[in-house]
Amino acid sequence: MPEQTQQWQVQPPAQPPAWLLQEIRRHVPESAGHYAAQLLWQRGIRDPKQLAGFLNPQAFQPASPFEFGQEMHSAVERLQQARNNGEKVTIWGDFDADGVTSTAVLWDGLGQFFTQNDRLTYYIPNRLTESHGLNIQGINTLAESRTQLIVTCDTGSTNLAEIEYANQLGIDVIVTDHHTLPADRPPVVAIINPRYLPVGHQMEHLSGVAVAYKLVEALYLTLPAVPQQPLENLLDLVAIGLIADLVQLSGECRYLAKQGIQRLQKQLTERTRPGVAKLLELCKRSGDRPTDISFGIGPRINAVSRIHGDASFCVELLTSQNQQRCEHLAMETELANTRRQSLQKEVTQQVKLRLEQMDLSTTSVIVLVDEQWAAGVLGLVAGQVAQEYGRPTVLLSSVGMEAEGEEESANSRNLGSALHLARGSARSVNQIDLYQLVKAQAHLLHRFGGHPFAAGLSLPVGNIPLFIEAINRQLREQIATLGVPVLQADLVVSVADLGQPLFRELKLLEPCGMGNPAPKLLIQNCWFEKTWHRNNQDLKGRKVQYIKTEFEIWDNSTNVGFPGLWWGHYKEEVPQGRCNAIVELDYNTYKNRYEVRLLAVQSCEASTIQDTGGMSLQILDWRDASISQITSSEYKTEVLPISQCPTSWDELQVWFRQAMYRQQSNQGELPALALAYPPPQTLSPLQIWQQLVGVAKYLSRTDLLVSRRQLCEKLSLSDYTLHLGLETLAKVNFEVIYLAQNLRISQHTQAFAAVADAKVSGAIEQFLAAVQEEQFRRQYFYEVPVSTVQAIANSIADDPLDSHT
DSSP states (O other), rough: OOOOEEEEEEEEOOOEEEEEEEEHHHHHHOOHHHHHHHHHHHTTTHHHHHHHHOGGGGGGOOOGGGTTTTHHHHHHHHHHHHHHHHEEEEOOOOOSHHHHHHHHHHHHHHTSSSSSSTTTEEEOOOTTTTTTSSOOHHHHHHHTTOOOOOEEESSSTOOOHHHHHHHHHTTEEEEEEOOOOOOSOSSSSSEGGGGGGGGTTTTTOOOOOHHHHHHHHHHHHSTTSSSSHHHHHGGHHHHHHHHHHHOOOOTTTHHHHHHHHHHHHHHHHHHHSSSHHHHHHHHHHHOOTTTIIIIHHHHHHHHHHHHHSOHHHHHHHHHHOOOHHHHHHHHHHHHHHHHHHHHHHHHHHHHHHHHTOGGGGOOOSSSESSSSSSSSGHHHHHHHHHHHSSOOOEEEEEEEEEEEEGGGGGHHHHHHHHHHEEEEEEEETTTOOOHHHTTGGGGGGSSEEEEETTEEEEEEGHHHHHHHHHHHHHHHHHOOOOOSSSEEEEEEOOOGGHHHHHHHHHHTTTTTTBBHHHHHHHEEEEEEEEEEEEEETTTTTTTEEEEEEEEEEEOTTOOEEEEEEEEOOOOOGSSSEEEEEEEEEEEETTTTTTEEEEEEEEEEGGGGEEEEESSOOOOEEEOOEEEEEEEEEHHHHSSSOOOOOOSSSSHHHHHHHHHHHHHHHHOOOOOOEOOOOOOOOOOOHHHHHHHHHHHHHHHHHHHHHHEEEEEEEHOOOOOOHHHHHHHHTTTTTTEEEEEEEEEEEEOOOEEEEEOOOOHHHHHHHHHHHHHHHHOOOOOOOOHHHHHHHHHHHHHHOOOTTTOOH
C-alpha cells in the first residue's frame, strides 16, 4: 500500500424496524437477521413493497421495451422490413464481456427471425487494431458482403461520421447502446439508449446486453408466432454481461441479473450452453453467485481480446451447441486469461514503482506512459491503481502505433498523415466524470470514447505533456480536494460470526454490484496463521507471475481459525501480530467451504479506522428515499435534512457547522445530517437559458415581481449562475431592476431576437458554460459516496476552525 494509506471508515449502525427483521428471518430462519436488516436499511430498502421486489424477482414488474418510445417502434419496423424483404443484417458488437454477450443475445435472439450465417452475421472489431465503435474499414467489409442493415450493440452512439458513411453506402443503422450520447441525434433508423430515458426510470442503468435483450423482447412481442425458443433462454447471457460491465444493479438491471443467475446455475447440469458450462468448470464455479461472473466468466471473456485482439470466437463459445468445439474454445479462453493475469501483475508492479517516485500531493489525475506496456491490460491496471490511490488514472502504451489512411480522426488529419500515437485506458474513482474530463481535451487527442467511469483514448506522443497538465488543471478547478482514499466497511463482525448463517444473510442482497456493493466486513484485533502463497500455472505448465496467498484468520471470539485468500499478494505482505482486516465472505465451490476474500489489512499500531457510528456527527444517505420514508424514519436523534443539492464543499460546511452550533446551543447530542436532495435537473444548459428567457417574458408581460430565491429554485441554479443569467438578459432586450429583495424584469419594445453581436454571443456562451459546470458539480454531489461526505464532516468536527475548502 502506498504512503497515503487508505482511510478506513465503518458505516454507522442502523436501527431497522421489527417488520424488516421478521421478513429477513422468514427468508433465513436459522439466522438472527440483524446484519442483513441493517444493510438493507442503510441502503434505502425501507418499505415492505420495495423489499418484496428487491428479494423476489417475481414481485418485480419489468418495464415494457416499448417504453423506449418511437425509437423502439422504428427499430422493430425496420427489422420487420428486412425480414420481409430478405435483406442481410449484420450485428456490430464490441470485444468486452458486455459487447460479446450483447452480440450473442442478438445472434440467438434475431436468429429466431433471420437465417444465421445467411441473412444474419456479426462483426466484432479487433481490440488491438480497430478499437471500440464503428470504423470505416469494417463498414467497407460489410458493404462488400451486401449488408443492408447494421444493428449495433454496446456501441455506436457517438460514431456520427461512420454512420453517415454507412448511409452513403446504402446501409441503414440501428444503434443499441448505453454509452454517452452525442450532442445531436445520429442519422440512424433508431437509437435505443437508456440515457434518453428520464432520470429515475427503472431501465436507466441498463448495460449494452440488457438493451439488446429489450430489442429482442420487442420483436418477440410484435411477432409472437415466429420464435421457436423462449425469450428467457437469453437471460443467462444477460446476467453475464450486466455483472461483468459493472453497471448499477438496481431496478430492471437487478431484476434481469437475478433472473439470469437463476438460469446460469443450471448450466452445469442441463448444459444448454456447453461453452458456458465449460467456462464454469474451468473457473471452478457453480454459477449461482454474481462473483462467479465477476471473478470467473467475465475476466475470461475479456481476456481474449486483451491478449489476441480478436474476440469473435467468444460469441461462438457462448452460443454454439457443438460440445467438442466449445471445449476447445473454452480452453483457448482459459489460456488467454492466464496470460492476462501474468501481464496485469507485471504492469501493476511497474506502475507502482513509477508512482513511488512521484509527488502525489500535487497530482489530481495519474497519467503514465510506457513503450512496453501491453495495451490490453491497461484498463484493468488503471482501475486497480485508481481505487488504491484515490485518483482517476490514465495508463498509456506507445508501442509503435501510427495513424494513417481512412481510419484517422479529424484531429489526426489536422496534425499530419502519420503520427506516433500512445494508446490506453482511463478509469475513474469517487464519482468523478472521467468521460467529460477526457472529452475536454479532445483537441489533443486522436480518438477517445467511453462513459463517466471508464474511457479509452489515443493521442500523439508529443501531446502527452500538454494532456497531463490540462487534465490535472481541469480536475483541480472542478473539485477542490480529492482527499485520502477511503475504504468503507459496512459491518463489524468477529471470526465467530463467519460461516453459513452470515453468508445466507448477506446472500439476500445479491446480485451485488455498483449501487449495491458486496458487503465489506471489518474484523478488528485479529491475526493470521498458516499463511502461504503459490504461483498459478498456465495450462502448459509454465510458471507465471500471478499469485495468491492463503491463510487462516483468527481472533479472540473463537478457538478455530477461518480460511481465506488474498489474491495478487505474497505471504510476506501479511502483517505480523494483531491486525484489522476488511474482507468479503464467499463460498468456494471447488473446495466446498466458506472463506473470506481479504481486501485490505493494517496492523493495529498503524490503523486509521474511523468509526463513523461513534462519531458525534452522523451523515445519513436519503438521496433515494421518498418523503414518506424520510418522515417515518426511526432515528432517535434529531435529523436535519439537506433538501437542496449543493454545488461545493463550502455549502455542505454550512450544514456541518449548523449541526455543531445546534449541539452547543442545546447542550445535547449532535443531530444527524441527511442528504435528502432529489436528482439534479436533466435539462440542457440551452434549455435552461430558454426557460430563463421565457420566465423573463412572462414577468415583463404581467409586471410581477420575483425574488432571486424564487428564480434560483425555478431554474435549479445557484445565485452566482443566476446573476450571470440576469446580466445576459440585460444584453438581449431586457431590463432588470433590483427592488430590495425582489426583481422587476421588463422587455424592451423591440421584439426579442437572437443577437449576432459577438459580445452578446459571448455572454450567452459564458452563461451556458456556468450552467454546465454547475450541473457537473450537482451531479457529483448527488452521487458522491456518503463515506466521502462523512470524512469531510469528521475533519470539520475535529478541527472546526479549518476551512477544508
